[in-house]
Amino acid sequence: MPTYVYAKKSDANEDGCAECRASFEAVQRMSDAPLEKCPKCGAPIERVLQAPMLGNIDNSLKGPSDSALKQAGFTKFKRAGKGQYEKQYGTGPGRLG
Ligand SMILES: [Zn+2]
Secondary structure, eight states, X not given: OOEEEEEEOTTOSSOOOHHHHHOEEEEOOTTSOOOOBOTTTOOBEEEEOOOOOTXXXXXXXXXXXXXXXXXXXXXXXXXXXXXXXEEEESSSOSEEO
């Protein structure tokens, strides 16, 4: 299931809690309606657009080598299917999507 990032609406009057002020992730089905309220404090929230993951923009562009990225502490994800990514190395979450 896709993971969406939510954050407190910037024009909301509520202060929000630590989570929605900093933004948080919610795993939802594609068919689920977007969340409108923070599940913790009830402040109005909105979905934040995420940047596409590494390698998705232009596969013909050659970036730094894997070993350089690994040494620099990056986490690399490999596309494992529609909207899903599996970690190849690094300290990030084991699976996205
Ligand atoms: Zn909150």
